[in-house]
Structures are given as C-alpha cells and as structure tokens.
Amino acid sequence: MSGDSPDRAGAAPDLRGLEAAARATRERFGADAHVVCDGLVRIYRAEQVEVVALQGLDLLVGRGELMALVGASGSGKSTLLNILAGLDVPTAGVARVADQDLLSLDAASRLRYRREVVGFVWQQAARNLLPYLTAAENVALPLLVSGRGRRARTQRVDELLELVGVADCRDRRPAELSGGEQQRVSVALAVANDPQVLLADEPTGELDSVTAHEVMAALRTVNIELGTTVVVVTHDPLVSESVDRTVAIRDGRTASEVVRRTERDADGSARVVAEEYAVLDRVGRLQLPHDFTRRLRMRQRVRLELEPDHIGVWPDRPAGGGDPEGDE
Numbered sequence: 001m002s003g004d005s006p007d008r009a010g011a012a013p014d015l016r017g018l019e020a021a022a023r024a025t026r027e028r029f030g031a032d033a034h035v036v037c038d039g040l041v042r043i044y045r046a047e048q049v050e051v052v053a054l055q056g057l058d059l060l061v062g063r064g065e066l067m068a069l070v071g072a073s074g075s076g077k078s079t080l081l082n083i084l085a086g087l088d089v090p091t092a093g094v095a096r097v098a099d100q101d102l103l104s105l106d107a108a109s110r111l112r113y114r115r116e117v118v119g120f121v122w123q124q125a126a127r128n129l130l131p132y133l134t135a136a137e138n139v140a141l142p143l144l145v146s147g148r149g150r151r152a153r154t155q156r157v158d159e160l161l162e163l164v165g166v167a168d169c170r171d172r173r174p175a176e177l178s179g180g181e182q183q184r185v186s187v188a189l190a191v192a193n194d195p196q197v198l199l200a201d202e203p204t205g206e207l208d209s210v211t212a213h214e215v216m217a218a219l220r221t222v223n224i225e226l227g228t229t230v231v232v233v234t235h236d237p238l239v240s241e242s243v244d245r246t247v248a249i250r251d252g253r254t255a256s257e258v259v260r261r262t263e264r265d266a267d268g269s270a271r272v273v274a275e276e277y278a279v280l281d282r283v284g285r286l287q288l289p290h291d292f293t294r295r296l297r298m299r300q301r302v303r304l305e306l307e308p309d310h311i312g313v314w315p316d317r318p319a320g321g322g323d324p325e326g327d328e
C-alpha cells in the first residue's frame, strides 16, 4: 500500500498499518507454491439450510508435486477439487492456481483456465469419456477444441496413450475397455492440452487394488514425464501410500499430513520412511489427533510449556496427577 504516511487524525493509521501488514502476509503466503488455498470457505445454501463445506482451509502444493487428499465422506474434498478445477467459486478466502486468482476470473478467463491450466479426472469413467468415440478420438477431442492440426493431434494422442500404457486400446470404445484402461485413457485426455495441474477425484474409487495401482502409476508417470503437478483425492490407503505427501482434511480444514521419503540403509537398500505432521495454520491453530487426546483424556483445555526445542502439551490435571479415573 502506497499511502502509509501517518494520518494524524487518531486511530485510523494503526488500522491501516495492520491491514497492510495482513495483506502483505496473505500475499507472501505460498508465494512460490503452485496451488495456494488460504482460509478457503465454501458455504452451500439450500432451502434455508447452510452447509459449511470448507471452513478456512489452508493448503500449499509445490510445483511438480504428486500429492493425495484424504478424509472422511463429507469432509470437503470434492468441494475443494471443484474450486481448484474452476467449476465452483469459494464463498471467501484465497484460491490461486498457477498464479491465477480463482475468485476474480471473468467468464472468458475461467473457460480458458479450465481448458488450458487444469485437467480433471472424475471417479466415473463415463463422466470422462464419450461412449461413442474410441480412446484415441476421446483424447483428441480437447486438442481439436484448442485448434491443433490433424497430424499434431494424431502424434500427441499416440504419445499420450503410450505414456499411460494403453497404446493397444487406441481404437476401442470405452465399453470395450476395462475400468482401469478407461481411467488411464481419462488421464491421457485430461493432460492432452498439457495443463500445469492435474486434479483427480477418486479416480480409483471403482477399481480393485491391482487396477487402482495401474491408474496411480499412470498419474505418477504423467507427474514425472510431463512435470504436471498432481492432486488426487482418495479413500484408498494404498493409493495414498504411493504418493510423496498425503494431506488429511477434517471438517473442511486441513488437519494433518504424512510426508514420505526414501532412505538408504548402510547396506544400500532403500526403505520408505513416513512421518506424520499436524498442520499448523497461520494463526497458530493445530488439531491434536483424536486418538492422542482420548488416550490422555485431554479435553477443553491443555497445559502448554515452551521448552528449548519443543512445546510440551499436558492434560489439565492437578499437579501430582492422582487417580486418572477420578479427575473427570
């Protein structure tokens, strides 16, 4: 803000300073991330009933990351993905994808955003593919819409079908493909126009675990070979284990995340180490896992103590403890 010269009329300058500081913090939040959600709120209003599907959700996804979103049914995963896909508009907060502010896109830019910047894979293959077109014709469709010539289209379609491992399915219609093949064709279609971000809402939800694994492998290949940032919603623990980072959503907020990295033992063998983190939001809130608080019978308030390298959290009990059953 340029007008930060002191206004001597009273309390106003302080408020302006605070506002500017808050705006600067918001602008800095996730400045280098590819997907930024900051305090995202989505309220559905239907016949006098209000559902708060997202209540101040924060999420950062790095460029080129492959990550999963998990959470109970109704926790807000699809709501979030629809917003990131440009299909729905949040009630409040910040949603930015590839430097595009999703709250301020006009109709034309929103259409361009959906065609060029993001790709989407739905759970039901029938929503991704047209039944009367072959796999190759389906994948060619977005290329046709964006005006690519026939030769370029054929070449791109063949490359993509090969990339996701279904080159042999090119001339078959969806009904002649297995569920896993259909979803791999859907992945090829979703990245046809080389979007920066690929969003997938339970793409393996209707598949058995072997087939689900093949679809995940296709998403990983796209992530590595094309450099696409991939966000996949899943209920399947096997799927979430095959990505680098899993963020759990609870009640419309990000609650915890698991980060996986590969470590080499002394003998050179690789093993995957998974570490669980609670998410600390910008105002300092974090959710303690239910099973931790239940086991230590923590409720309403806890005692905090700052140590040199950590923060201790204790149940609110009288010093000396006493009978754990008797302190209800």
Ligand SMILES: Nc1ncnc2c1ncn2[C@@H]1O[C@H](COP(=O)(O)OP(=O)(O)OP(=O)(O)O)[C@@H](O)[C@H]1O
Pocket (backbone or CB within 6 Å): 044, 045, 046, 051, 052, 053, 071, 072, 073, 074, 075, 076, 077, 078, 079, 080
């Ligand atoms: N169009 C809508 N109108 C009203 N409420 C909605 C609408 N869409 C979603 N909701 C509500 O918003 C909340 C979040 O729904 P959402 O579909 O995002 O959950 P989800 O995490 O994707 O669940 P699931 O795992 O079952 O797909 C739910 O309470 C749901 O009932």
Ligand SMILES: [Mg+2]
Pocket (backbone or CB within 6 Å): 077, 078, 079, 201
């Ligand atoms: Mg959903």
